[in-house]
Amino acid sequence: MPDLDYRQKAWSAALIVLFFVAWELFCLMTGMSDLVLPRPSQVFVTLFEKFPILWPHILQTLATTMIGFVLGVGLGVVLGAVIGVSKTAYDTAYPLLVGFSSKPKIAVVPIFVLWFGAGTVPAILTSIAISIFPVVVNVSTGLATTEPELEDVLRTLKAKKFDILWNVGLPRAMPYFFASLKVAVTLAFVGTVLAETVASNRGIGNMMMIASSTFNVPLVFAGLFVLATLGICLYVGFSLTEKHFTGWAHRKSEIVTV
Amino acid sequence: MMRMQPHSEFSGLPVPASAAPIAIELSEASVTFGRGARAVPALATTSLRIADGEFVALVGPSGCGKSTILRLVSGLVQPSTGVVIVGGREVAARALRVGMAFQNPTMLPWMTIERNIMLPLKIVEPFRSQFRKLRKTEFRDKANALLEQVGLKGFGNRYPWQLSGGMLQRANLCRALIHEPRMLLLDEPFGALDQFTREELWSILQELWIAHKPTVLLVTHDLREAAFLGSRICVMSARPGRILDDSRVTFARPRTVAMTFEPDFVALNQKLRAFIEDARTASRDALAAQGTA
Numbered sequence: 001m002p003d004l005d006y007r008q009k010a011w012s013a014a015l016i017v018l019f020f021v022a023w024e025l026f027c028l029m030t031g032m033s034d035l036v037l038p039r040p041s042q043v044f045v046t047l048f049e050k051f052p053i054l055w056p057h058i059l060q061t062l063a064t065t066m067i068g069f070v071l072g073v074g075l076g077v078v079l080g081a082v083i084g085v086s087k088t089a090y091d092t093a094y095p096l097l098v099g100f101s102s103k104p105k106i107a108v109v110p111i112f113v114l115w116f117g118a119g120t121v122p123a124i125l126t127s128i129a130i131s132i133f134p135v136v137v138n139v140s141t142g143l144a145t146t147e148p149e150l151e152d153v154l155r156t157l158k159a160k161k162f163d164i165l166w167n168v169g170l171p172r173a174m175p176y177f178f179a180s181l182k183v184a185v186t187l188a189f190v191g192t193v194l195a196e197t198v199a200s201n202r203g204i205g206n207m208m209m210i211a212s213s214t215f216n217v218p219l220v221f222a223g224l225f226v227l228a229t230l231g232i233c234l235y236v237g238f239s240l241t242e243k244h245f246t247g248w249a250h251r252k253s254e255i256v257t258v
Numbered sequence: 259m260m261r262m263q264p265h266s267e268f269s270g271l272p273v274p275a276s277a278a279p280i281a282i283e284l285s286e287a288s289v290t291f292g293r294g295a296r297a298v299p300a301l302a303t304t305s306l307r308i309a310d311g312e313f314v315a316l317v318g319p320s321g322c323g324k325s326t327i328l329r330l331v332s333g334l335v336q337p338s339t340g341v342v343i344v345g346g347r348e349v350a351a352r353a354l355r356v357g358m359a360f361q362n363p364t365m366l367p368w369m370t371i372e373r374n375i376m377l378p379l380k381i382v383e384p385f386r387s388q389f390r391k392l393r394k395t396e397f398r399d400k401a402n403a404l405l406e407q408v409g410l411k412g413f414g415n416r417y418p419w420q421l422s423g424g425m426l427q428r429a430n431l432c433r434a435l436i437h438e439p440r441m442l443l444l445d446e447p448f449g450a451l452d453q454f455t456r457e458e459l460w461s462i463l464q465e466l467w468i469a470h471k472p473t474v475l476l477v478t479h480d481l482r483e484a485a486f487l488g489s490r491i492c493v494m495s496a497r498p499g500r501i502l503d504d505s506r507v508t509f510a511r512p513r514t515v516a517m518t519f520e521p522d523f524v525a526l527n528q529k530l531r532a533f534i535e536d537a538r539t540a541s542r543d544a545l546a547a548q549g550t551a
Contacts, residue, residue: 149364153433156332156358156443157381167380171368248368248417 038218043225046218054207058226061192061204064120065230068127069188073181076132080139084173085165090144097140101133105191109198118199127191131184138180142173175249178242185234189227278309280343281441281473282331287340288498289326299498300326303340306492306501310440311471315484317530318494318502319538324477326499328443331475332358344441355382357439357472361446363426365418371429372414375401378437385437404432408462424455431459435466442474449479457515460486464512481530482518485509493533496541503533 020040026032027039034042047054083093108129112122146169154164196205204223211219289301301323308314316324329335330342344356357378365374379385379397389397402414408428418426427447434442448456464487467474478484484491485507493503507526509517517523 147364149360149362150366152334152360153358153364153366153377154381155334156356157378157437158333158356159381163381167377168366171366174368246368248419 035215035217038221042218043221047222047225050219050222054204054222054226057202057204057207057223058230060120060202061189061196061227062230064123064196064203065127065185065188065192068124068192069131069185071124072128072131072188073135073184075128076135076180076184077139077177079132080136080173081143081165081170083136084140084143085161085169087144090140093140097133097137101137105130106194106198109195112195113199118201120200120202122198123192123195123200123203126195127188130191130194131188134180134183134187135177138176139173142176143169146172175242175246178238178246181238181242182235185238186231189231189234193227278311279346280307281310281312281345282306282308282475283341283343284327284330284337285341285343287330287337287342289323289330289335290338301330302495302498302500304500305340306504308473308475308490310473313467313474313487313489314476315488315491316475316477316494317479317481317484317491317534318499319496319534319541320479321497322494322537323497323499324494325445328358328445328475328477331441332356332443355437355439356441356443357434357437358443359427359430359434359445359447361449363418363423363430365426365429365433367418370415370417371405371410371421372398372401374418375404375414375429375433375436377433382437401432401436404436405429407466408432408459424451427451427455428459431463438470440472442472444474444476446478447476448483456480456483461512461515463487468511481527481534484530485523485526486513486515486518491530493530493537495537502537 024039024041027034027037032039038046083089083097105126109122109126112125116122116125143165150168150172151164154168159167192203193205193208196203197209200206204227208220208223211217211223284304284306286303286305287301288299288303291298291300304327306327316327318324326335330337331344333344365371366377369377376393376397379393379400380389385392385397398414402411405411405414405428408431410425410428410432413421413425413429418429421429427450431447434444434447448459451459460483467487474487476484476487488507490504490506492501494500495502509523
């Protein structure tokens with residue numbers, strides 16, 4: 001198994017390198033202007049040179065995203081638990097949830113700006129608004145689909161509702177929860193950058209807006225690269241945590257050794 | 259081989275009142291699922307008294323409400339009419355120590371076998387308040403002692419999916435017993451096992467019962483199992499179930515598998531079989547009558 005694992009990782013890395021090489025060659029061969037599509041090498045150079053300028057923006061975006069993400073997930077778990085423990089609440093609230101989660105999130109940014117002014121607050125709120133729904137939907141679904149037989153084990157012991165939730169419901173919902181975390185963390189980035197581009201004077205989104213208005217296209221792409229890297233790092237981080245906590249749900253078929 | 263005592267008391271006569279205190283009492287209890295036109299009667303009005311320390315086996319055709327009685331006693335189902343008293347109190351208000359095992363082993367998949375077995379200790383007092391302190395020492399030893407008793411020594415740190423069905427059912431029995439319940443409710447716990455494992459577990463269960471004398475209510479399809487384990491057998495009619503016959507089994511204990519092939523034992527089995535056969539025919543006739551009416 002580990003051999004295969006490493007081989008697959010090597011292929012993934014090779015694919016990324018290949019992607020950049022192909023991009024570079026494409027630009028060189030077609031003589032593409034760097035105002036339209038800069039070469040990756042240019043982007044990396046810009047990234048390196050402008051890093052001192054980029055760094056505060058990176059921190060700003062990362063901090064905003066993480067605050068929004070943590071609050072969004074926290075609220076999402078609570079809300080999901082409340083909705084998920086009762087079948088009636090689940091059936092009643094689900095249409096409303098779907099309605100909220102399917103609205104285009106960009107539409108709420110002007111409202112937040114109207115309420116709280118331009119700056120960090122609307123960005124945090126947008127990333128909360130965008131990352132909360134996958135968590136609510138998944139946690140409540142995980143809880144609502146818990147096999148009653150599993151709960152009966154505790155119910156016959158006269159366990160309190162909270163004990164059942166804590167010992168059966170929540171662990172059972174963990175795979176659903178972690179699946180939603182991976183979605184939520186990337187969405188939280190989308191929310192932050194969205195709000196930053198619309199109404200903020202700091203952050204990667206804002207920096208990219210300014211760079212594009214001065215036709216500093218390599219810097220715009222440098223911003224994109226930074227966002228992609230941050231997204232990948234957080235995604236990987238949560239995947240590892242997920243493996244640790246929900247290994248039981250992701251097991252491969254193993255031969256029973258008796 | 260010791261000679262079995264005759265089962266003269268197995269006669270369909272009411273069971274004489276016992277001196278032991280009553281552990282479980284159903285008085286005029288019935289259960290109906292759903293309401294109005296879609297109501298399904300699961301259990302007809304039933305009265306049943308079980309004394310402390312008795313081993314009662316409930317047999318009957320499938321779907322007759324045997325499991326419903328068990329679920330009534332465990333408090334998972336509320337009676338539609340009548341009263342269910344367990345340990346001197348109405349079921350809903352009770353915090354009595356009960357161990358329950360279903361046909362499905364229902365081990366929680368994210369816990370090791372050991373932690374699954376220790377689950378009741380995490381929930382039920384007086385163990386609950388000591389759980390944090392003792393879970394790595396005394397409680398773990400307790401779990402492993404039980405595992406050893408059912409032949410699962412060394413499997414405590416496995417996960418449920420790493421064990422076979424028979425092994426899971428053994429673990430299930432451990433989980434029902436770990437909090438030293440005064441009452442054991444078993445819903446066809448050996449139903450899905452092969453003959454040999456089943457007979458082995460009968461003997462283990464019998465040993466445990468002789469040692470601790472808990473009140474046991476065992477629901478089973480297997481007449482041999484009922485006669486091997488039960489001190490008393492209740493035969494139920496087809497749905498909606500009621501108790502057709504309630505009699506004592508007086509074979510000496512500890513009973514052995516070899517005894518189940520002796521004439522007295524076989525005769526008892528046949529008697530039980532006849533009861534259930536009649537109940538099945540009666541219900542089929544009733545259904546046919548409904549169809550033609």
